[in-house]
Each structure stands twice: as C-alpha cells, then as structure tokens.
Amino acid sequence: MFEEVLFKNRRPDRPATLDEYRQSGGYEALIEAVKQRTPDEVRQLVTDSGLRGRGGAGFPTGRKWGFIPADAGFPRYVVPNTDEMEPGTFKDRVLVNIDPHLVIEGIILSGYAVRAQTGFFFIRPSYELDAQLIEREVEVARQAGFLGNNILGSEFSFELVVHRSAGRYICGEATAQVNAIQGNRAHPMKDRHMASDGLWHRPTIVNNAETLACVPHILRQGAEWFKGLARTKTGAGTKLYCVSGKVNQPGCYELPIGTPLREIIEGSAGGMMPGSELKAVMPGGASTAYMPAKYYDVEMDFDPLKAVGHRLGTAAIMVFDQNTCLVAATLNLMEYFARESCGYCTPCREGLPYIRDLLWRIEAGEGREEFIPMLQQMARHMDSSYCAFAPGAAESVLGLLKYFLDEIREHISQKKCPFAEAYRPHRKLWYPAE
Ligand SMILES: Cc1cc2nc3c(=O)[nH]c(=O)nc-3n(C[C@H](O)[C@H](O)[C@H](O)COP(=O)(O)O)c2cc1C
Ligand code: SF4
Numbered sequence: 001m002f003e004e005v006l007f008k009n010r011r012p013d014r015p016a017t018l019d020e021y022r023q024s025g026g027y028e029a030l031i032e033a034v035k036q037r038t039p040d041e042v043r044q045l046v047t048d049s050g051l052r053g054r055g056g057a058g059f060p061t062g063r064k065w066g067f068i069p070a071d072a073g074f075p076r077y078v079v080p081n082t083d084e085m086e087p088g089t090f091k092d093r094v095l096v097n098i099d100p101h102l103v104i105e106g107i108i109l110s111g112y113a114v115r116a117q118t119g120f121f122f123i124r125p126s127y128e129l130d131a132q133l134i135e136r137e138v139e140v141a142r143q144a145g146f147l148g149n150n151i152l153g154s155e156f157s158f159e160l161v162v163h164r165s166a167g168r169y170i171c172g173e174a175t176a177q178v179n180a181i182q183g184n185r186a187h188p189m190k191d192r193h194m195a196s197d198g199l200w201h202r203p204t205i206v207n208n209a210e211t212l213a214c215v216p217h218i219l220r221q222g223a224e225w226f227k228g229l230a231r232t233k234t235g236a237g238t239k240l241y242c243v244s245g246k247v248n249q250p251g252c253y254e255l256p257i258g259t260p261l262r263e264i265i266e267g268s269a270g271g272m273m274p275g276s277e278l279k280a281v282m283p284g285g286a287s288t289a290y291m292p293a294k295y296y297d298v299e300m301d302f303d304p305l306k307a308v309g310h311r312l313g314t315a316a317i318m319v320f321d322q323n324t325c326l327v328a329a330t331l332n333l334m335e336y337f338a339r340e341s342c343g344y345c346t347p348c349r350e351g352l353p354y355i356r357d358l359l360w361r362i363e364a365g366e367g368r369e370e371f372i373p374m375l376q377q378m379a380r381h382m383d384s385s386y387c388a389f390a391p392g393a394a395e396s397v398l399g400l401l402k403y404f405l406d407e408i409r410e411h412i413s414q415k416k417c418p419f420a421e422a423y424r425p426h427r428k429l430w431y432p433a434e
Pocket of ligand 1: 052053054055056057058059061081082083084085086169170171172173174175206207208209211212387388389
C-alpha cells in the first residue's frame with residue numbers, strides 16, 4: 001500500500017500547523033542541514049536523488065543548482081514558482097493548502113544549498129487566500145527561528161517574501177518572472193543565464209513549489225529511498241497528478257511517479273463518468289498534445305511519455321470522452337493562449353490568433369479543406385517564436401491534426417460541428433469570413 005509523502009499531513013478541513021508539521025518530522029532536515037551538512041552536500045544529495053523539476057520541463061534539480069558558478073558573488077536569490085496558470089493544473093495550490101511548512105522548509109533548504117539570502121514566493125493573484133496563508137505561516141516560521149538572521153544559531157540567514165504576480169500566464173516562465181518581480185514588462189529573456197544573471201543580474205534559481213516540497217523528504221530519508229518511490233526505473237519520487245474532465249472524481253492525487261494512466265483514471269479518479277468512454281487525454285496540462293486512448297497503459301513519468309512522443313508537463317491530466325468535440329476544446333485553449341501571448345515576438349503574437357480564427361471557422365461550419373495545411377503550417381511555425389510558450393500552445397493543435405484529423409474533416413464536410421454541444425464563443429473574428 002502506497003503511503004503519501006507530500007500529502008501525508010492532509011487534513012479534511014484545514015492546512016497543517018507548524019506543530020503538526022514538526023510532529024511529522026518537519027524542519028528536522030533544515031536543523032540537520034545548517035548544523036551538520038554543507039550547502040554542497042545538500043545539493044549533492046538532491047542530485048543523487050534523481051529529482052526532476054515538477055514545473056513542466058523536468059530539468060534535474062540538483063544539476064540546476066550546480067549551475068551557479070563557484071566564484072559567483074552575492075546576493076543570490078531563489079524563486080519558488082507558484083504561478084500555476086497552466087489550464088488544468090492546480091497541484092501547487094492544493095499542496096500549499098495541505099502543508100504550507102513543507103513548501104517553506106523546501107524553499108529554505110534550496111536557499112541554503114545555493115547560498116541564497118532571499119526567496120521570492122511568486123504566486124498568481126487569483127490565489128490571494130493562499131498568498132495570505134503563506135504570508136501568515138512564513139511569519140510563524142520566522143518566530144520559530146527557521147527564517148531570518150542566523151537561522152538556528154548558524155551563519156545562514158534567509159528571508160522569504162511573498163510576491164503576487166500581475167496575473168499573466170507568461171509570468172510563470174522563469175526569465176519573464178525575473179522581469180515581473182523587478183516590476184518590468186514581463187517578457188522572457190532567453191539570453192540570460194539565470195544561475196549567474198537572474199534577478200538584478202545576480203545568481204537566481206527558479207523552482208516549482210512541488211519540486212521544493214520534495215527536498216525536506218530527500219534530506220531526511222535519503223536519495224535511494226526517494227528513487228525507490230518511483231514505479232519506473234528512470235523516475236524518482238512521487239507525483240501530484242491533477243485529474244479533470246470526464247471522470248467520476250476529479251482531483252489532485254499523489255501517487256508514485258510512473259503510475260500508469262489507466263490506474264490513475266480507474267483508481268484515484270474513480271473511473272470514467274457513466275456513459276463516457278476515453279477518447280483522449282492531455283497528459284500534462286494545456287501545453288501538451290492530445291494523447292489518444294491507445295496509450296491508456298503508458299507510465300506517467302517523463303521518460304515513458306517521451307518514448308511515445310508525449311510530455312509529462314505539469315502532469316495535469318485532462319480527460320476527454322467520445323462526446324467531446326476536440327475542435328471545440330482546442331479552440332477554447334487557443335482563445336486562452338492567443339489572449340495570454342505576451343506579444344513580444346511576431347510568430348506567437350500574430351500566429352495564435354490566426355490559428356484560433358481558423359479553428360473558430362471550422363467549428364462554426366465555415367471550414368474548408370485548405371484550412372488543414374494552413375493550420376499545420378501555422379502550428380509548426382510556433383517553433384520559430386522566442387520562448388517555449390508558443391510551441392506549447394501549438395501542441396494541442398498538432399495533436400488534433402495528428403490523431404483526430406477525421407474529426408476536423410467531419411466538421412468541414414458536414415458544415416457544422418458533428419457534436420451536440422458545439423462551442424460558440426461570443427466574439428467577433430479578427431479576420432472576417434469572405
Ligand atoms: C509560458 C510558461 C509558463 C510557465 N509557468 C510556470 C508555472 O506557473 N509554474 C512553474 O513552476 N513553472 C512554470 N514554467 C516553467 C518555468 O519556466 C521553470 O522551468 C520552472 O519554474 C522551473 O522549476 P522546476 O525546475 O522545479 O520545474 C512555465 C514555463 C513557460 C514557458
Ligand atoms: S512566444 Fe509568445 S509569450 Fe513567448 S516571447 Fe513570443 S510573444 Fe511572448
């Protein structure tokens with residue numbers, strides 16, 4: 001029987017308090033680290049554990065921390081990323097509400113590992129109550145001596161500031177986040193090496209909140225224990241899977257990383273809704289391509305998904321059934337992505353509204369066969385954009401074209417949406433129909 005790790009202090013009605021967190025071993029990792037481990041030892045342990053970032057890209061966490069040059073100066077910063085604007089993704093919010101001190105301890109430990117002095121807890125404005133919760137618990141941690149100057153009598157000092165985002169999807173991208181925190185226009189900066197040239201041109205490490213919550217457990221129970229939690233040979237740890245759509249029990253579930261999709265849907269999520277058959281999922285949020293039902297048994301981990309041409313992303317599994325129009329679903333997403341484009345580069349700023357309008361016309365029964373190669377070309381063009389936002393936005397379109405071309409063609413030949421519940425956004429097209 002699998003025992004939850006990140007969710008082990010879950011209570012039905014409220015977040016765990018500092019005392020409850022401490023009774024479960026909380027802050028022991030920090031106490032041991034500042035007294036008995038060097039920052040390099042902490043980083044090495046995290047490297048050995050095989051922890052990969054949970055924010056979407058899956059980059060090895062210890063390796064990222066090691067990018068800070070040995071001779072880099074001070075101050076240094078860490079940025080716990082709880083922006084979480086990827087549609088379908090709500091795990092960081094759930095985590096913060098279950099065990100705020102687990103996240104806070106993870107942040108402090110990451111600060112210790114990279115010798116940072118300040119952390120900016122970056123959170124989206126619609127998570128205002130969660131921001132207030134973290135602010136309150138940060139103060140509790142400070143009163144207990146886990147934050148502030150000379151933590152637990154050591155030479156390590158660390159402050160944590162809660163920073164509310166201005167509320168755009170791009171603010172979650174690490175380099176755009178630097179601009180956002182500094183009060184600049186939040187466009188990405190791909191030429192900046194964050195480990196030496198981040199916030200105010202100082203060394204800066206951005207990590208997802210779930211990633212950081214794994215760190216206290218790794219320090220307490222070891223790298224091998226963490227690796228052993230995974231269901232896959234190359235995986236490590238547990239994973240928070242957000243399941244939404246046509247299932248009986250949508251929710252956020254902690255399971256060993258690599259748990260097969262079938263087990264997640266039929267087990268934790270209570271199976272498909274009555275009358276629903278699985279048609280496709282988005283395995284990792286709105287920036288990942290539709291994955292058809294033939295992959296029902298794939299292990300939900302970075303490498304197995306990559307092996308079948310898909311991505312784990314944020315592990316937000318969106319479930320679609322036979323009655324869901326995927327043209328409409330993709331149009332819905334394109335409405336979002338076109339609106340959230342930061343406008344900094346042309347392919348994304350101009351291309352996403354164009355894709356959106358082609359889909360709108362197909363869904364409205366105005367589609368033509370030549371729209372298909374146009375969609376293909378426009379979606380592929382997103383690779384020439386400046387940051388990862390646009391290629392991510394295009395993934396659903398490419399997945400639709402790859403696996404559900406017949407569904408697009410049915411819209412075109414029938415001159416209407418073949419599904420009963422067609423999606424009709426109340427909005428004018430940018431490009432009027434001739
Ligand atoms: C458009 C865009 C939005 C992103 N939003 C988030 C986010 O809300 N939270 C997050 O942790 N990472 C987000 N990322 C990924 C971050 O750039 C970064 O890779 C991540 O925070 C690093 O943390 P990790 O290594 O722990 O995964 C986003 C990336 C892109 C391209
Ligand atoms: S791809 Fe989109 S979000 Fe990224 S820089 Fe270009 S316009 Fe901005």
